[in-house]
Amino acid sequence: MLEHLFRMQAGRxxxxxxxxxxxxxxxxxxxxxxxxxxRAAQSWSFEGIPEKPEAWxxxxxxxxxxxxLRRGSNFxxxxxxxxxxxxxxxxxxxxxxxxEQLRDDExxxxxMCCHPELPQEARVALSLKLVSGFSxxxxxxxxxxEESTVAQRLVRAKRLIRERNLSLGMPxxxxxxxxxxxxxxxxxxxxxxxYAVPAGEKLIRQDVCIEALRLARMVAASSIASPxxxxxxxxxxxxxxxxxARTDAAGDLVLLEEQDHTLWDNGLIAMGFYYFxxxxxxxxxxxxxxxxxxxxxxxxxxxxxxxxxxxxxxxYDELVQMNASPIxxxxxxxxxxxxxxxxxxxxxxxxxxxxxxxxxxxxxxxVRGHILAELGRFAESEIAFTAALKCDCSDPExxxxxxxxxxxxxxxxxx
Amino acid sequence: MPHYMLxxxxxxxxxxxxxxxxxxxxxxxxxxxxxNPFVVDGKGLNAGTGRVLRRENGKVNVTDxxxxxxxxxxxxxxxxxxxxxxxxxxxxxxxxxxEFGGVEIREAIH
Numbered sequence: 001m002l003e004h005l006f007r008m009q010a011g012r013x014x015x016x017x018x019x020x021x022x023x024x025x026x027x028x029x030x031x032x033x034x035x036x037x038x039r040a041a042q043s044w045s046f047e048g049i050p051e052k053p054e055a056w057x058x059x060x061x062x063x064x065x066x067x068x069l070r071r072g073s074n075f076x077x078x079x080x081x082x083x084x085x086x087x088x089x090x091x092x093x094x095x096x097x098x099x100e101q102l103r104d105d106e107x108x109x110x111x112m113c114c115h116p117e118l119p120q121e122a123r124v125a126l127s128l129k130l131v132s133g134f135s136x137x138x139x140x141x142x143x144x145x146e147e148s149t150v151a152q153r154l155v156r157a158k159r160l161i162r163e164r165n166l167s168l169g170m171p172x173x174x175x176x177x178x179x180x181x182x183x184x185x186x187x188x189x190x191x192x193x194x195y196a197v198p199a200g201e202k203l204i205r206q207d208v209c210i211e212a213l214r215l216a217r218m219v220a221a222s223s224i225a226s227p228x229x230x231x232x233x234x235x236x237x238x239x240x241x242x243x244x245a246r247t248d249a250a251g252d253l254v255l256l257e258e259q260d261h262t263l264w265d266n267g268l269i270a271m272g273f274y275y276f277x278x279x280x281x282x283x284x285x286x287x288x289x290x291x292x293x294x295x296x297x298x299x300x301x302x303x304x305x306x307x308x309x310x311x312x313x314x315x316y317d318e319l320v321q322m323n324a325s326p327i328x329x330x331x332x333x334x335x336x337x338x339x340x341x342x343x344x345x346x347x348x349x350x351x352x353x354x355x356x357x358x359x360x361x362x363x364x365x366x367v368r369g370h371i372l373a374e375l376g377r378f379a380e381s382e383i384a385f386t387a388a389l390k391c392d393c394s395d396p397e398x399x400x401x402x403x404x405x406x407x408x409x410x411x412x413x414x415x
Numbered sequence: 416m417p418h419y420m421l422x423x424x425x426x427x428x429x430x431x432x433x434x435x436x437x438x439x440x441x442x443x444x445x446x447x448x449x450x451n452p453f454v455v456d457g458k459g460l461n462a463g464t465g466r467v468l469r470r471e472n473g474k475v476n477v478t479d480x481x482x483x484x485x486x487x488x489x490x491x492x493x494x495x496x497x498x499x500x501x502x503x504x505x506x507x508x509x510x511x512x513x514e515f516g517g518v519e520i521r522e523a524i525h
Contacts, residue, residue, distance in 0.1 A: 006439035038430055041438050042459040045445030046491060135434030 001049050004207070006037055009054055010133030012102050013061050015109035018130075020086060021065065023112060023161055023168050028065055030130075036061035062086065106131055107222055108168045110215060114182040115166050122157035123186045124193070125150050132211045142193045142208055170224075180224060184232050184288065187216050191236050195243075196394070209240050220275070230279035231288035237272035238295035241265040253400040257304045269299050290319045309338035326355045334367055342374040362391035366401060369408070378412035416496045418455065418523040419503040424516045425490025427462050444511035449493070453506055457493035487516065494523075 002008075010033050017029035036057045050056045069083050113127040128134040128142075136154060140147040160166070171179045194208030213236050220229045245263035248254055276292055294315045301307040316332040329352055337345035349368055358364045369384030385405040389398065433441065449457050465488070467480045490512075497503035503520055512518055 001439065001443060004436065004439070006435035006442075010435040034431070037435055037438050038427075041430060041442050042462065042490070044442050046449055046457050046459045048446055048449075049442075133435045135437075137432075138434050138436070 001053065005053060006040075007133035009057050010037065011109075011131045012106060013058060014130050014133075015105040016058070016102060017061060017065055019105040019108060019168055021082065023166060026130075026158060026161060028068055032061040032065040032068070035064045103218055103222070107218065108170060110183055110186075110219075111170060111179055112161070112166055112168050114179060114186045115161075116178070116182060117164055117166060118157050118160055119153075120186075120189075122153045122160075123182065124189045125153045126157045127186055127215075128190060128208070128211075129154055131215065134208075138204060142205060176224065180219075180226070180229070183219065184216070184228065187212050187219075188232060188236070188288075190215075191239075195239060206243060209236070209243065212236060213240060227279045227282050227284065228286035228288045230275045231286060231292045234272045234274075234276035234279055235288055235292040235295050237268045237275065238292065238299045241268035241272060241299065247396060251396055253396045256298060257307060259304070261302065261304075264299070272296070272299060285318075287319065287322050290315050290322070294319075309335060313339045326352050326358050327361075330358065330364060330367060334370075337371055337374065342371045345371045346375070360391050362388045362393040362397065362401070364388075365391070366404075369404065373404075373408050373411070376415075378408050378415060381408045382412065416498060417503075417525055419495050419497055419500070420521045420523060421493040421495060421507060421510070422489055422519040422521070423491045423493075423512045424487050424519065425462065426487050426516055427490075429515045441511060441515070448510055451495075451506075453496050455494040455496055457491065459491040460489055462488055462490060490516070 013033045013036065014026075014029050017032055018026050021029055039060050040053075040057060044050070044053075066083055066086050069086070110127055110131045113130055114123045118126065124143075125136075125139050128139050129136065134142075136150045137147045140150045143150075170176065191209055191212035194205040194212065196205070213233065216229065216233045216236060219225065220233050241264045242256070242259065244265060245259040245261070246254060254260075272292075273296065276296055279289060279292065294312055297308055297312045297315070313332070313335045316328070316335055319328055320332060329348070333345050333348035333352070336348050346368075349364070349371070352358055352364060365384045365388040369381045369388060372378075372381035372384055382405065385401055385408060388401050389405065393401070430438070448454070465480055467478050469476050469478075495503060495506060497506055500520075500522055503522070507518055507520060510518055
């Protein structure tokens with residue numbers, strides 16, 4: 001059976017059925033998909049996989065939806081029309097609709113999931129659930145939150161869709177831009193969730209990265225494609241290429257500038273540069289363009305020594321203008337050290353110390369500890385790394401910080 | 416060779432809570448087990464239907480079920496070939512169903 005067939009099919013079938021039934025019947029679409037999977041499990045476990053498993057699942061879900069509509073006399077609207085409309089579609093399933101139609105349905109679904117009337121965290125969870133077929137439990141494991149929290153977000157979001165009558169229609173021209181921005185942000189949040197330093201669960205995280213890439217490429221291939229979409233695909237492909245080199249055999253973290261470049265995924269790098277070139281059409285420069293440009297600089301370097309830190313700093317200078325986030329400023333400070341030295345980098349950190357979003361963020365004291373060690377101020381560096389270890393972070397990061405702390409203590413003794 | 420019957424006890428709720436990905440993994444494991452050379456026959460049983468026949472006062476009563484005896488139902492069966500009961504048990508030890516419910520083994524009288 002095709003890898004991830006059930007998961008992919010879950011997303012496609014919900015999108016397709018909801019497209020036929022309307023977003024008001026989202027729950028029925030989800031129930032129908034669940035039923036089709038259960039029946040497949042009962043049957044295929046013994047009889048084997050049918051010749052066209054996708055068509056099998058489509059058909060069962062579709063028939064279940066029709067039978068529920070027929071049975072549901074409690075529905076307020078004209079169910080007969082809906083049943084009739086559904087039945088005319090039955091014929092098409094045999095050819096499993098066209099790929100194009102399915103992609104269009106998926107696209108509409110993700111655009112609805114990213115509606116501005118839905119809270120941001122709900123957009124990510126909803127997209128992963130409805131478009132990508134991940135369960136609430138899996139989403140919880142990816143983002144390190146409780147399953148009940150995710151389940152609640154999903155329930156609330158679906159209630160909002162019903163109550164506010166959010167539809168699967170594509171937004172009108174004026175709003176389309178804005179919605180596309182939301183879609184791109186959600187896709188990158190998805191990707192970042194999977195890309196975050198692995199704390200166990202390595203496989204599912206990788207799956208999320210690949211899925212985010214698939215969704216972005218789907219948007220890039222559609223009629224609403226634009227250069228920022230290509231830039232986002234480039235960014236994610238170039239970052240995903242580094243996944244195999246990010247941890248060593250023991251599961252310990254390897255810094256970007258120390259990674260073995262031969263472990264990078266050449267296919268993804270090629271894909272990244274292809275989309276990066278494509279994103280250069282036109283004059284508008286988005287944040288995605290600059291982030292992709294930074295990722296491209298790292299990918300271009302054949303060895304860690306060949307990294308062009310000046311070029312990267314120039315991109316960061318531009319990025320800071322567009323995005324005043326303290327996280328961007330923190331990342332920039334680490335690059336400042338490479339170009340202008342540790343003293344200059346330390347000065348960059350000063351305004352961030354009092355910045356509330358970075359409060360309890362382990363990377364701020366970790367970067368400070370790194371810079372102080374470079375300056376030979378080991379006692380202060382030790383304090384910084386100790387503070388970093390008091391913040392939340394993943395196990396590999398914790399091991400990494402502990403190692404840094406030991407090195408600093410060692411050098412202090414030798415001093 | 417003696418035949419043994421494996422009855423799978425199922426709790427549909429367990430399956431309902433699986434993600435699509437986990438469900439696919441389970442299906443693949445079950446079917447791989449089904450293809451073992453010692454498996455003579457095997458079928459899944461529809462969880463949503465069932466009738467119980469009983470003769471009461473000279474008349475056969477047909478009722479839907481069995482649903483009253485808790486949520487667990489028989490979700491499927493296999494007939495396997497084994498030299499002895501011990502071997503039948505050994506062959507069934509790695510059945511993927513054990514992640515989800517119980518397996519009951521009965522020996523066919525021969």
